[in-house]
C-alpha cells in the first residue's frame with residue numbers, strides 16, 4: 001500500500017498523539033481512562049470509529065428492543081473501582097421508564113443493550129465537546145511505520161501521524177460455514193451476518209428457520225424473531241447442542257480460589273472448578289458463583305498455564321466454558337424456554353452434512369452428534385449465529401493483513417486473537433513486543449485469558465491506558 005506524501009490532515013500539536021482504532025467500549029474506554037490518568041500531561045487522543053457515537057461498538061449499537069445486556073447492570077461499569085456507576089446512571093436518568101421488563105424480581109437490572117451504549121457515550125460526550133478526545137468518523141484503511149511513530153490512512157482520505165496506536169477493533173463479522181455459504185449464497189433468506197441492521201426482516205412469520213449456533217447470538221436472533229411476530233418452527237443446532245445458561249436466581253458473591261495454588265494444566269483446572277462447585281453447593285451457592293470467580297481471576301490463572309495447556313482448554317473446554325460464562329438475560333431466557341415448551345424451538349446437537357435448494361425451499365441434511373443416521377429437514381430460512389470469527393482476524397481487514405506481512409502482528413498461539421505481551425503490546429513475528437502498538441479488548445484474550453465482557457473489558461481498558469501513560473511519561477523524561 002502506497003502512502004501519499006502530502007501533508008497530514010491531522011496537524012500534529014506539540015503533544016504526542018495516541019490513535020485508537022475502534023471506538024467501541026474498549027477503544028472509548030482506553031481514551032477515557034488515558035485522559036483521566038494523564039491529566040494535564042494528556043496526549044492528543046484520536047479515536048477512529050465509523051459509527052456516529054463512541055462507546056457503542058458492535059454490541060451496544062443495536063436498536064432491537066429484544067437485545068438486552070447479558071451481565072447485570074450492577075456489574076457493567078466503565079469504572080473498575082466503581083462497579084455500580086452504570087446502575088446509578090440508569091436510576092439518575094430514569095433510563096428504564098419505557099421498559100418495565102428490565103427489572104427482575106430480585107432487583108437486578110437487564111436493560112436493553114443500547115442503554116449501556118448511551119451510558120458509555122454520556123461519559124465520553126463532555127470530553128469530545130472540550131476537544132480532549134477527537135472522534136474521527138472514518139475507518140482505518142492502512143497503518144505504516146514511520147520513523148519512531150506511525151502513519152495512518154483512513155477511508156475518508158485522512159493521513160494521521162501517531163506516536164502510539166491502539167488496536168481495539170475486536171469483533172470481526174461471523175464466517176458462515178464455507179460449503180453452506182456457497183450453496184445458499186443467492187437465497188433470499190440466507191442470513192449470514194446478523195450484525196447488519198434489519199438482517200432478520202427477510203424472515204416471514206410462518207417460515208421454518210434453521211439457526212446455526214446456540215450461543216448468545218442465537219438467543220438474540222430467536223428473541224428478535226419472536227418479537228417480530230415470527231410463529232414458525234425454529235431448529236437451533238450446534239455441535240454439542242449446548243445452550244447458553246441463565247443467571248442464578250439471586251445475586252451471589254464469587255466463590256473459590258484459583259490463584260493461590262494455580263492449576264498448571266487444563267485437567268487440573270477442570271478438577272479445581274468441579275471441586276469448587278461441590279464446595280459451593282455445600283454452602284448453598286450455585287455453579288454461577290464459581291464461574292464468576294474463574295472470570296474475575298481469569299488473568300492470573302491463565303498466566304499460570306503453559307501455552308500448550310491454554311490451547312487444550314480452547315480446543316476441549318471452550319464450548320462448556322462459553323455456555324456457562326456467557327449467560328442469557330432472564331427475559332431472553334424466558335422467550336426461549338416458552339418457545340421450547342410450545343414445541344416451536346428445537347435445540348439439537350448436530351452439524352450440517354449437506355444442503356440443497358429447490359425453488360426457495362432449503363433442504364438440509366443434518367448429522368446428529370450421537371447418531372449414525374442422518375436426517376433431512378426442510379427450511380425456508382437459514383440464519384448463521386456462530387459469532388465473530390476471531391481466529392481469522394488478520395484476514396478481516398487489509399491493514400491488519402499488511403501489519404502481519406510486515407511482521408508486526410501475528411495470531412496468538414491459542415487462536416483467540418492477536419499475540420501480545422503482558423503489557424498488551426502487539427508481539428511481532430520475531431517474538432518481540434512492538435512497544436508503540438497496543439491491543440485493547442477481546443483480541444488480547446490469548447494473553448489475558450477471560451476478556452470478552454464487562455467488567456474485564458473496562459479493567460483491561462484502564463490497564464492499557466496505564467501502559468500508555470507510563471510510556472509517555474518515560475518518553476517525556478527522556
Ligand SMILES: Cc1cc2nc3c(=O)[nH]c(=O)nc-3n(C[C@H](O)[C@H](O)[C@H](O)COP(=O)(O)OP(=O)(O)OC[C@H]3O[C@@H](n4cnc5c(N)ncnc54)[C@H](O)[C@@H]3O)c2cc1C
Nearest residue numbers: 022024025026057058059069070139140170171441453454
Ligand atoms: C452481540 C454482542 C452482545 C454482547 N453483549 C454483552 C453484554 O451484554 N455484556 C457484556 O459484558 N458483554 C457483552 N458482549 C461482549 C463484548 O465483547 C464487550 O462487552 C464489548 O462490547 C467489546 O467492545 P469492543 O470495543 O472491544 O469491541 P466492538 O464492540 O467490536 O467495537 C469495535 C469497534 O471497532 C470499529 N472498527 C472496526 N474496524 C475499524 C477500522 N478499520 N477503523 C475504525 N474503527 C473500526 C467497529 O466499528 C466497532 O465499533 C457482547 C458482544 C456481542 C458481539
